[in-house]
Amino acid sequence: MDPTRTGPTRTRSTTPPGVGVSGSDRPRLAAHVRLTFSRTRQRKALLHPETVVVLNGSGAAILELCDGRHTVAEIVTELGARYETVPDDEVRQFLARLVARRWVELTDG
Structure with missing residues (x-):
């Protein structure tokens, strides 16, 4: 399932496979994705057309x-x-996976 982008954007919308997320990139949620709190699950959820994460x-x-x-x-x-340890590479890998799914967009820093 590959969502289509809606509306114009001034950002690069995808990162090719194997390309990492740099420290100077500025990530943001794609226009068709929303971060919300699910009262039913009592947790944050990422809403994407036809998908809840x-x-x-x-x-x-x-x-x-x-x-x-x-x-x-x-x-x-x-x-x-906020927390004691935050592995930089894990944050980058998490964001890279979301960029590959087109749920997060990056602007060049």
């Missing part, structure tokens, strides 16, 4: 900071201030 705490914390203003490096720093 229930997030764990760390996934929700990362996506809450994906507003197009924070760089990936700033997201890692912010999460490091």
